[in-house]
Amino acid sequence: MSFYSIQKTRQTSTTISFLFNLFPVFPSSYHSLPIQQTPFVHSFSPSPTPHCYTSLLQSCIDSKALNPGKQLHAQFFHLGFAYNEVLATKLVHLYAVSNSLPNARNLFDKIPKRNLFLWNVLIRGYAWNGPHDTAISLYHSMLDYGLKPDNFTLPFVLKACSALSAIGEGRSIHEYVIKNGWERDVFVGAALIDMYAKCGCVMDARHVFNTIVVRDVVLWTSMVATYSQNGHPDESLSLCREMAANGVRPTEATLVTVVSSSADIACLPYGREIHGFGWRNGFQSNDRVKTALIDMYAKCGSVKVARALFERLWEKRVVSWNAIITGYAMHGLSVEALDLFEKMRKEARPDNITFVSVLAACSRGRLLDEGRALYNLMVKDYGINPTVQHYTCMVDLLGHCGQLDEAYDLIRHMSVKPDSGVWGAMLNSCKIHGNVELAELALEKLIELEPDDSGNYVILANMYAQSGKWEGVEKLRQLMTDKGIKKNIACSWIEVKNKVYAFLAGDVSHSNSDAIYAELKRLEGLMHEAGYAPDTGSVYHDVEEDEKTSMVCSHSERLAIAFGLISTSPGTRLLITKNLRICEDCHVAIKFISKITEREITVRDVNRYHHFKHGMCSCGDHW
DNA sequence: CGGATAACCT
Known part of the structure; x- marks a missing residue:
């Protein structure tokens, strides 16, 4: 936490307690008392009006002070103001922003007159915290209620579509946007772009982007991120250059996005260009940008630069540890990766991604015992349930070390459905150790899961060729022709x-x-x-x-x-x-x-x- | 009541 935010928090809590000294709050046991017996009413003359609570509630909202808010709720519930529009609106707002959605929903359902703001904060709550489909059904209820969505409602409900990859719903909201004249609103536009991005519709996102002529930095960043997230890092970079040429200054989000694009291209000149761009715009000591740079330098082959940046972080968070550990693993520097992991355990709590990284490191270094120990550590000491990625690493590790039967056994008994990554690791291990039978089985599974990936066929074809099984080669060649599989051009x-x-x-x-x-x-x-x-x-x-x-x-x-x-x-x-x-x-x-x-x-x-x-x-x- | 962001196995 920065110095500034500590100061800020302290000030707010002082304000709150000051206000509460003026208006003492009931302990929760008073909820059941008949209204005549409550000390509040006896101690004040005349009784407080709804207006007294407005600024108190606002302070709670500003500092997301849920419990004081609940106590105020209890108070004016007893005073009979519960469904006063102003107070109820503020309360629903408080519940919604402090992650207490069931409370917000309860109160919301009882309010006779629901204004647009009420619907908006509630839809926002569900769109950000889930369940996302609740946000969408609330949006439809709101239309039925006779209210017109505005430039707040639309981005919120689009956020829910984006989280669910609900392209159909997203498109129909886009139609509503066009019909009702929100087309050039940057908030609506950025939400549409993000929704299309998460659904993989890059062209639609670009169309929205082109429609809006007066663009702000978030709109640019949304489009830059769309390219980055959909496998077009080059487009992402050139759009960022175009943004800079238009005199728009990047934000932290812009830089993090575009640094990761240059990491995907793994081309140091581009990475350095962006690093300089960030530096010139005053982000040289921003930890999030620096973490993205750590990842970029590692992927571009400069793990030493990555390490130097890592050491100069203000605060080493899990994501940063994961980035540098993955960097070492990627370069086959398994021992360094595991050393860093031990250091990390003293300073931060490893998460499931950390374990993916260290297990991958073990696999690269053929560290079988270490890998097994880390897997147990993850499950027993850290209580992390293995995901398909952890299984992939374990299959890869066991397979590389020649334990093919154990690897296959793990696949059959794993708690999640093996995906193409798992079977790919199996196939690769079979290739290394020349086990044709298991390789055939793995390819069979892979054909079910990703029939168009030519690389899988090639591995088995090479194995057949190496052991002189030319009829197998011919069979695979025919299979590829039948399925119309395109060869990848190297x-x-x-x-x-x-x-x-x-x-x-x-x-x-x-x-x-x-x-x-x-x-x-x-x-x-x-x-x-x-x-x-x-x-x-x-x-x-x-x-x-x-x-x-x-x-x-x-x-x-x-x-x-x-x-x-x-x-x-x-x-x-x-x-x-x-x-x-x-x-x-x-x-x-x-x-x-x-x-x-x-x-x-x-x-x-x-x-x-x-x-x-x-x-x-x-x-x-x-x- | 707003929007965009990084780390993950084959």
Whole structure:
């Protein structure tokens, strides 16, 4: 809590107690006393009027003082003012803002004349705290009651739609908005954008955004967040730039959102650009922005910068601990992640996400005993029920350590329905340990859960190919054709001198293409001398573009590396990002390249970091 | 009575 907010709280409570000294409040046992016997009435002459309570209740509302409010309620209930419109309205307001919705609802139902404000605060209460569908049904009751929703009602009920992803209800409210002229209201607009964002309708959100010409920072941020939450981090970044060009200053929310977009792109120049943008706008010591930056630097490969930022936080909250622990886990630095977890336990209470992070760290480091111990710690000491993500980590951990039967056993006995993540971890473990039977079973489940993901088929196809089961390869190829499954096109990116270059497999479109291929050829010669033998015969190459035999040495990651080598000075670290898993053969090749060229090469593939150095990789050759 | 925000496994 900041110094300012402590001061603020103290002042409010002083005001409240001052007022209560003027108007003593009954203990709750007086509720049952007949009105003539209550000390209040005897001690005041003349009796208090409803007006006396107005400012008292307002103070309760301002400081969310629920219990004093309840006592006042009891008082004027006895005095017969309970359904006085002004007092009842304030009380419902107090109950609604202090998370006492059943009380608010009870009183609300008894008030004969319900004004728009009453409906609004109640709908707001349910929209924010749930049950969300209650907010929507209240909205309909309000229409039946004959009141017209205003620019407060509409954002509140839209918030409920957003929480429920109720797109049908959301669209019909949008129609109401258009018919009744709220189209250009920024509050209604931001709520509509958010509702469409949470329902995955990016185009509809953009349409709302375009309709409003006079935009404020929240409207911009809502649209920036829509892109970020729906897998368009690049759009999110460029919209933020457009916002800045329009002279709109970012808020904390804008920055947190756009920093996370740059984390998703995992491209340091963009991240640094946003970091500077935040700095110039005075957010250099904002902990929430800093936490987003910790995540961004870790995802962009600079875990040391992330750690430095973490150490300089004002206050280390759970989210910040989770971000830095996840950062270490992502880079395979399991021991550091677990050390930090031990430190964390002394300062903050780990939550379920913390355990996802540490279990993932164990899995990366093949720390079987530690992982089991942490799982027990979570369930027994912290009373956290395992979610599907914890099971995924455990299956991944057991599977990586060769305990495939135990992993399968865990899946059969887990308390939640295994999802594609769980079966994906199982399939991957089978691949590492060459268990074709269990892999077939896992793929069967995966086809039920996510039939369009080509990566799953590819893993089993490669396993068949490695064990010479060509009829299995053929069967899968046919299955993919029948289901019309699109192959993913592999792409790698590299940053050189603050510019980003993209490469597809077999790409010859780059202006330096000749030099890139010459460098690859030169390296190949040196690699063969060092003992490299391309692993082409045993791998199934026809499923992904990425893995065609003729292109085995021109995979996108190798092109990016070759380009990096000829475009940077000796010794510079290279950072490559790839949209799919790194292939087996490239993994071997890059180990050689790191040794031959004496470079540190980092490849961030679709789900982890590979740090190549002196001919070795941080992933320990299983991924 | 308002609106937008970060950490999560394959």
